[in-house]
Amino acid sequence: MTILMQAENIRRHYPVGGGLFGKKGIVKAVDGVSFTLREGETLAVVGESGCGKSTLARVATLIEPPTDGELNLDGSVVADDAARARLRLSVQMVFQNPFGSLNPRKTVGAILQEPLEINRRGDARAREAAARAMMDKVGLRQDQFGRYPHMFSGGQRQRIAIARALMLSPRIVVADEPVSALDVSIQAQVLNLMMDLQDELKLAYLFISHDLSVVRHIARDVMVMYCGRPVEHGPKETIFSSPQHPYTRMLLAATPSIDPARRRQSVTIKGELPSPLSPPPGCAFASRCPHATARCTAERPEPRSYSGHLVACHHLEAIPAAD
């Protein structure tokens, strides 16, 4: 499969504070993430709130430049603002909250035609035809063309948002928690729609989520992030069946299951995320990890290959295999 996007050690830091007397700090929202997106495949990024998922999404959509690291899109390096403006159109985004991502003053038809209008593609008639065809594709009725977003339910709005993202025929769609604001009954519909569209248009998805059951449904590869860094990265099947990193294990164990046989002993993750303002020098997870040793707090583990995954942990060999 063709490689569409390649990220090499992406970092995104934000300066914060300062003020008159305050000390200036730097938040390392994303601190060294690498991944590869291939045509027709989905990479899911999971992690708890504040781990840098959404920042990664904004960098991958080329909305924000990375502080450091290299981003390759379709074979060309995204080096400067000019390149970013040129390549931006091939990455589009679907947002978490469908109630904030649609312009309330525009009709569905106008929202769908807007990307074409901005880029001066086709004449008015061609644009309308393209918008109507896209409505069919995502399962919206033709008579809804002239309606305003407030007349739609959350699931339908998310369909509109997906349709808008696809209007410019992007190769990559970055979806930032696209179903977490929806009812559970609607989530599956929207996910299936996204998977159908992926098959049809050979799209690559960068799928941000904190919901592991959603990830299990849609992803091919999974990257688990903690405190701005990837802790484990590998194919979905083995991530779920034999997680290696202690954090991944805890995350999976915390997912409720309706099947009593599959219920694991509940493991609570104690403690808080370390402050991204002053990350510890060693492993960020050390403060909460049951296997942590003195080495973990002193030396930062780099991702290494271990049983098919990329895992950032010093003590993989010492930790007993999962049940």
Add this chain to the structure above:
Amino acid sequence: MSGAAIVPMPGRLALFWRSFAENRGAVVGLAIMAVLIVISVFADILALHSPIEQFRAHFLVPPIWQEGGLWEFPLGTDDVGRDMLSRLIYGARLSLIIGFSVASLALLTGTTLGLAAAFAGGVLDVFIMRLMDVLLVFPSLLLAIVIVAILGPGLFNAMLAVVVVTLPGYTRLARASALSELARDYVTATRSAGAGTVRLMFDVVLPNCAAPLIVQVSLGFAVAILDAAALGFLGLGAQPPTPEWGTMLSGALQFYQRAWWVLALPGLAILFTVLAFNLVGDGLRDALDPKLKR
């Protein structure tokens, strides 16, 4: 959903009118506004006399319902024999022109400055907003007086002064609503579709900031009329014999015991006009602000 196909969805305008009409005061205000507009458009036909024509045989004639009233001057005459009714009618035209031009000029400048501050951020934002803070430091009428004193008295300069005095309100409002809209996802979506700053400003963000600005304009209308009248009263606005309500008031001040009508009538005209615009403004705010909706 099947019901929606049969019963057409009420349009935005119909919905807006429904929630506007719930507010009685606003409807009354709108009615007064309509009357004022009709009066000022047809002032030439409605007025019996020229507003500056002096009838030397009829100084301080009382209104017709009082003893000594004349049908020729339904609301009496002032101290130099000018017909009060005609002056009030032409004054309505002048007041509406003042309100309209001041409010729209302030809206235009304030919105542009506010949007520029919100979009540019950084130094320009700080510069514009601190400038507005400086304007807000002075009591508005005092500042207006200072500006007129520098530019020289006259209706046009008074209007300019009122524009400058009311500018900070529009600028701050436009900046605040633009900033809150800029943080919304639909703006990011449009941006990632390749939209430029001008498009984002006027096609995407501005329509979504319109509601508070419309309210501000309708209230600003009243403020403009009131401030212009105040400047006229102080002798810094419209100069006699212009039939401006504030100027009429100041000219008649010495007759308040002998001839109440020369003082009370322009005062009442100002009162009702300002009241009407304020009522409409309140109604608009209730109708346009979803947070206040029941």
